[in-house]
Amino acid sequence: MQNANINFKYSGIFDEGIYDLTPIPVPHSSESARRGPPRAVPPHATIVAIPPHDNEFIEDPVQLLHANKRAQLGLRYGESLQSLIITYNDLLSDDDRHFMSQIFDSGRRNILSAPFTLFYQLYGLVERFFGIREEDRWSTRRLREGKKMDNTHIEHDLFKLKVDLEQRRRGLQFEAIRPLEETYMRRKRSIDLSLQRQIERSLLLFRESEGYYSEMERRFVLDALALPTKVKPLIRPSGPEKEADLARLIQGVEQLFSTFSPDIRKEFSEIAYEMAMHSLSKGTSLRTIRFVWGEPGGGKTTSILNFAKFLGLPCFLFTISSQEDLSKTSIEGTDRFTSVKGSDPLGWLIKPLFTAVSSDDLQTYRNAILLIDDIDMEMSTKEALSVLKHYMDPLMSSIRSPYFGCNIDLRYMSIFVTSNKSIPRDPKYRSLKSRTKQRHFLSSPLTEESEVLKRYVHQSMESNDLSMENFSQYSSLIIRHAKATLKKDHQIPDFRNMQRSIDESIIKIKLDALRNGGQIDIEQSLGPI
Structure with missing residues (x-):
């Protein structure tokens, strides 16, 4: 079942509403969604808005994302359920049709706060309307209002719709796009509004694209989320x-x-x-x-x-x-x-x-x-x-x-x-x-005592994993050798050339140290100046 969930396609199901950060009421109870459809709903019960529990709201961005996804999924299957009823519309009385219309109007209003709870209530009511009971689930004919009707197709379609919804709901957690969407929701409030639209458009296109284009949309979202949203304060404010x-x-x-x-x-x-x-x-x-x-x-x-x-x-x-x-x-x-x-x-x-x-x-x-x-x-x-x-x-x-x-x-x-x-x-x-x-920008004097060059010698030695005692004495020696090498090669001893010559000297010292078991002899490595 899990592998099947991973392969579910969700393109075309969701719109930008899943990224809405508006807090939504917490359903009064989520137990009904886990228990499945109600078993005994009165034929003409009134569906009302499910009240918030102790005035609690979902506010966490990631929780809102998944609640909005479930809501839109519930709406989509609620519409499928309504289409199914229309298919068997001639089996309903006028009162039944009017009441079913009221049910779906209520469902649209409350689906955001409790999508699956409402869906299962609707599903249970439809079962009752068509006279389908658990103990008669596989009966082939029933009598309702003097009409003979075949229950088999109705029951099969209802059950298939419910199972499909359940699988899709569980499959949401395996979407490849889920980590990207969660990261976006956490950062959304700090992202410019125009960039938000571009990111949400790409996230939706990611579900529809395949191969190169899917990777292109993913790369775009990663780049957009990498844009910095804050300024580093260099001092405290006051x-x-x-x-x-x-x-x-x-x-x-x-x-x-x-x-x-x-x-x-x-x-x-x-x-x-x-x-x-x-x-x-x-x-x-x-x-x-x-x-x-x-x-x-x-x-x-x-x-x-x-x-x-x-x-x-x-x-x-x-x-x-x-x-x-x-x-x-x-x-x-x-x-x-x-x-x-x-x-x-x-x-x-x-x-x-x-x-x-x-x-x-x-x-x-x-x-x-x-x-x-x-x-x-x-x-x-x-x-x-x-x-x-x-x-x-x-x-x-x-x-x-x-x-x-x-x-x-x-x-x-x-x-x-x-x-x-x-x-x-x-x-x-x-x-x-x-x-x-x-x-x-006037250059500093490049002598063997120059602090700039000494710092560079130290940096070059660190990058080559070299350390030595009497650094000050030997750094001056390395700088003099670098200068002499440039003069010998008829090159100007400017800062850039000095950096290059110092690096070459450090590499010579490092190679000799490797040959001699870690022993460093700078004068021997560099030779006479």
């Missing part, structure tokens, strides 16, 4: 705690950028303050688009990534590599029925909303950070300039997503743009300059 949090935040940022110029420390302290206050707002203040420019390898991208990590916010890094990356399709995405080769259907503009804080913290937030890297190579074209002007507008509070079929809120998202050059003074760039806040 009182002395708020001031204390702000002080700690600014102090932490200044320490993070301690090896950089005072202007850079001041700039990022201001950015942290603005982002902290914005995280407490209702999204009414304007976003600031920050354009950070400086020499290649100066640490712009790494510093912003570390800044996001310090704040505990997700950061999505996107590098402009071609003109196609600045196309409308690449930025905004496509609808889920359209496939564009090499393009993400979500679009890269909203990808920060799907980015986790870290591999250890999978939480997503609406105040995520978008880091657009190395955009200067594309700025010379008219098309690229037009795209940048449009999407760098602080007034743009949302974007119409073709994939989700609704607007996606961008009010809390922070955008950083890095470039090797400042925005030109040419009048055609005036509108772009007015929409962004520029900051010249």
Whole structure:
């Protein structure tokens, strides 16, 4: 029986009403649904609304989902029961027909609060109307109001209808879509109304689709449910705690950028303050688009990534590599029925909303950070300039997503743009300059004493499972060796090249340690400088 339940199809049975969050009365008793149809219902009993039990209501979203499903299933079978009565309508008297009409009117009004209880009452009354009793269940002929009638077909149809309803009711728990629907119901109140409609439409289509299209609807619902619904507050909302949090935040940022110029420390302290206050707002203040420019390898991208990590916010890094990356399709995405080769259907503009804080913290937030890297190579074209002007507008509070079929809120998202050059003074760039806040990022001195490089050495060693005593002494040695290697290869010792050279040195040390049973000899591994 259980396997049969799993194979039941429920397409076309349910509508959006199963996702209604309106509380419904708890049936006075659910025992009747478990006992089956009543055995002795008076022929002309009056069916009335089943009263709530002690004014209790079903309010839990998941319980409402299953109650609404049972209600719609009960309604569907109530209609089938009514059709069955119409089939044998000529066997009923005028009074019987009138009374049966009253029964079904009452059933429609009360089916939401007690679908199966009412269905069984109706079923029991129909049995009585046609004179079918348990002890006469298999009789072939009965006499009613002077008419001869064949009970066999009526009884068979009634019994088949009841069994079918019972099986479908039990089969609801095996629906493949059930976990998705339950997750949606728990989150529904925090989801935008227009997105709710799209999700519910996909959930209903999931039952009707098969194969590729079924998986496509499932993927869409998962993506829609992955959209963050909350903003991460960077400080507490009020009182002395708020001031204390702000002080700690600014102090932490200044320490993070301690090896950089005072202007850079001041700039990022201001950015942290603005982002902290914005995280407490209702999204009414304007976003600031920050354009950070400086020499290649100066640490712009790494510093912003570390800044996001310090704040505990997700950061999505996107590098402009071609003109196609600045196309409308690449930025905004496509609808889920359209496939564009090499393009993400979500679009890269909203990808920060799907980015986790870290591999250890999978939480997503609406105040995520978008880091657009190395955009200067594309700025010379008219098309690229037009795209940048449009999407760098602080007034743009949302974007119409073709994939989700609704607007996606961008009010809390922070955008950083890095470039090797400042925005030109040419009048055609005036509108772009007015929409962004520029900051010249001056590199920190890359000496063997640089705290930035020491931190990177430590990070590289951790990723390669290396640890050693006298780290400060040996980190300077590794940095000097990396610099000497770059000089020997006639390469500029900028931050990016230094990172690569340090990684190569650490790998050499790791391989020698593996060959020597875990013994580390840095000077021997790296050789003379």
